[in-house]
Amino acid sequence: MTIFAEIKVYNTLSRSLEEFKPLYGKRVFMFVCGPTVYDYSHLGHARTYVFYDTLARFLRRAGYSVFYLQNITDVDDKIVNRAKEEGKHPLELAREFEQHYYEDMKVLNITSVNLYARASDYLPEIFEQIEGLLRNRYAYVTETGVYFDITAFSDYGKLSGQKPEELRVHRIEPDLTKRNPGDFALWRARPRDEFGWKSPWGYGRPGWHIEDTAITLKHFGKQYDIHGGAIELSFPHHEAEIAQAESFTGVKPFVRYWVHTGLLTVEGEKMSKSLGNFVTIRDALERYDANVLRIFLLSRHYRSPIDFRWDLVDQAKNNFDRIVNSYNNLLEMDITDEASEGELKLIKKIGELKENFFNSMKDDINTAQALADLFEMMKLVNAYADGHGLITEGGKLSLASTYNDLLNILGLRIKGGTDISMLNNLITILIGIRSLLRKRREYELADEIRARLRETGVEIQDTPQGTKWRIEELSEEESRSL
């Protein structure tokens, strides 16, 4: 793939597909809204984070140097309330779930984040920003806190297409001290006995939107490339971020590409804690491999909603099996010295499909199409292995590296394989004995060996080229308990 490929992304701000051009050459600054750490994360969160991980992987593969920053919201009413219930300090509870979050991310092979930033570590920056907004008269102080005056920022609503004057439907009781019901809190006054900080505007806690702009202003500066998050956050959260940052710095646009993922739903309704229709990441990982979950989540375009059902994850399991099988078919091919015409053709065709894969990814990160390209590729390799069965060392290496390359972009990992020497020898012995038994038509014993091996996770396959074996992909639960 050409370095600095012409990647197109859908920008919520312009409501159109745009060519991606970072501000500073090959350097990309990307921020994604992270979790509020008061409970375990569920598959809805996984959907978003798997996508941005894949985006970061792809950008890096395309030659960009990506600084991927994510916040950890550890200051929040939900954390305070949950901590009170459990008799813990809010930050103690937050640290616990922050750890659980990292564990989940690690198992999901989400490794592309460069820095996680906790809200509680950015109080000085938050203060500085609030002071600046007050100084420039974008904010005002009341007895309940400090609020951003949305009428002072004429661009308010540009991201979500909302008109401030039409935002009349409010489902919460308006705070009467605010000038406008749409004004949002920068600082919220809280009782002394609650978790909080002293500030120039009294004791309390920061508003929800301010931590993200404080964090990105510190690490990225006044302007950066990509801001990600789920579509539910576009209003009011991201709108408020724009208002804060652009009013504070005077630089527009604060973010050049606003990228939003679609929601994960369950029977058509958003998966969420409050609806109680959620499946935690760890529960899902007890039933399925992380690779399977990634495939399930990447099977649909990132902006479309995904409706969750276990049987669909099951389908993804079959998809992943197909990938593993094809990879093994490739590795198990016998070596020849001279490349046949068929092999040359295959290599050429695979090269074209690899190009297709990259084109799919360049086209607004169309992972569903990219997976289809991958499957087409594997079908060709399977057919070749089935028909010819012979390949040069170089050809095998080239194909295997293509597989690894593409799988890595999608964050998929193939474990097992047939190169574990000790096991290899033992299993080879057993299979040799079984082959003898089969020749003698002692199938009962032969099947017994096959069944017992399967119980321990070794799959046997009798083929015209002889008996092959592989270690079954273990679920995360199984591999953890090893």
Place this chain on the structure above:
RNA sequence: GCCGGGUUGGCCGAGCGGUUCAGGCAGCGGGCUGCAGACCCGUAGACGGGGGUUCGAAUCCCUCACCCGGCUCCA
């Protein structure tokens, strides 16, 4: 009420004006097999309803229906 998104074959899901209507799962027929599995070859089947534009529409326009998200903490 306002803003945004969606409705593709049994299931999932690309495609967004015209090459054979991607790809996967599940079917069906065959191959390879002692059996099984994997794999291969072949096969079928769709664009929510109604109008319109066009030589040609799943793709553009209008309209109707249904579904979802945001306007409240939320990935």
